[in-house]
Amino acid sequence: xxxxxxxxxxxxxxxxxxxxxxxxxxxxxxxxxxxxxxxxxxxxxxxxxxxxxxxxxxxxxxxxxxxxxxxxxxxxxxxxxxxxxxxxxxxxxxxxxxxxxxxxxxxxxxxxxxxxxxxxxxxxxxxx
Numbered sequence: 001x002x003x004x005x006x007x008x009x010x011x012x013x014x015x016x017x018x019x020x021x022x023x024x025x026x027x028x029x030x031x032x033x034x035x036x037x038x039x040x041x042x043x044x045x046x047x048x049x050x051x052x053x054x055x056x057x058x059x060x061x062x063x064x065x066x067x068x069x070x071x072x073x074x075x076x077x078x079x080x081x082x083x084x085x086x087x088x089x090x091x092x093x094x095x096x097x098x099x100x101x102x103x104x105x106x107x108x109x110x111x112x113x114x115x116x117x118x119x120x121x122x123x124x125x126x127x128x
Contacts, residue, residue, distance in 0.1 A: 023067035023111035024051055030109070030116045036061065045098075048091035052109075060101035062092045064122070067111040080108065089123060 028038045031054055040053040052063035066079050080088070088106065096104040108122035 019067050019069060020065075023109075024065045026111055026116055027063060027065045027109040027118075028052055028054075030118070031063065043095065045091040045095050048087050050088075050091055050095060053095070059103045059105060060096055060099065061105055061107050062088075062095065063107045063109055064088055065109045065111065069113075072112070085123065089125060092123075092125060 024041060028041065031052070032038055036054040036056050038052060038054050041051065043050045043053055050062050051065040054061040054063055064080060068074055068079075092104065092106055096102075104125060105121050106123035106125065108119040110117045110119070
């Protein structure tokens with residue numbers, strides 16, 4: 001299910017790193033306003049990084065945040081492919097095991113310009 005909300009406009013001189021940090025902050029603020037409890041940002045799991053760690057009730061929610069500059073032709077959701085998707089899957093399972101979470105999901109937040117779009121259960125988790 002996708003949800004959309006407006007956010008403050010980005011600066012015209014935002015580079016990829018600043019844009020990414022801004023997108024993560026917008027996503028965290030947006031989710032917190034909807035009842036999610038944000039417990040961590042940029043969590044390292046071995047060589048991988050999880051953007052946001054949140055809880056919705058008893059559910060551990062790992063949030064992948066993607067952004068694109070305003071006017072970009074690419075949809076931020078399309079930037080999560082192949083290897084990155086698999087690493088996110090594996091890192092999420094390792095983190096869930098580390099914290100003892102049983103109910104876990106991966107959400108995706110796409111930020112494009114001043115729009116925040118949230119997709120719940122964006123990545124199917126398969127326990128091997």
